[in-house]
Amino acid sequence: MQSSKYSIEDYQRAGDDMFNRLHLDSYPVSIKYIKNIEDDIPVGVRRPIDTKEKMSICQAFTYARRFKQKFCITAADNFCTPSSVAHGWVPLTMEEFVESQVRQKWSKDAQAEKRRAEHTYAQNFKNIIELAYRGVIVSPLTETPVIPDAIM
Structure with a gap:
């Protein structure tokens, strides 16, 4: 884990402050x-x-935001x-x-999708593999068990 000038408790307090001061409908996500x-x-x-289940990463975000649940999502967990x-x-x-x-009906035309994917692959995905991340921990910021890389 990386070192930070802020503690986990600092992030949790910041999550409480954001939730309360901004009158949010759901919790910020770590x-x-x-x-x-x-x-x-x-x-x-x-x-x-x-528990022999799978979910999408988007569902994990929703469960963290709405129900204060904490998940680790990897390729094995994600459908x-x-x-x-x-x-x-x-x-x-x-x-x-x-x-x-x-x-999945994101695109109707395979040839058009192939042209778009060639550009997208070249621009975005080649270096992601080199980062070697294998999963993500998603939790409400107010109860984060880790120092977050991003807050949503």
């Missing part, structure tokens, strides 16, 4: 990317796969292929990506 699935998941953070690919958790050829986008 997002922490992890590289080691075995060692980087704090106690109290659940993985859907541990959303595009987000697993976008995070670099699974290798996927451009052809598989295009087929997935058409099958």
Whole structure:
């Protein structure tokens, strides 16, 4: 874990302040990317796969925002292929990506999607794999068990 000039408690207090002062309808979400699935998941953070379930990363955000739940989402936990690919958790050829986008009705035209994917792949996805992140910890900022990389 990285060092920070702010403690976990500082982030939790900031989450409380944001929630209360801004009169938010849901809690701010802490997002922490992890590289080691075995060692980087704090106690109290659940993985859907541990209960033989899967969910999308978007669902984990909603459960954290609305119900104060804490999740670790990895490729094994996530049923959303595009987000697993976008995070670099699974290798996927451009052809598989295009087929997935058409099958999920994100695009109607395979050739147009292929042209878009060629540009997107070249611009965005090549370096993500090199970061070597294997999952993300999602929790309400007010109860974050980790120092977040991002807050949503």
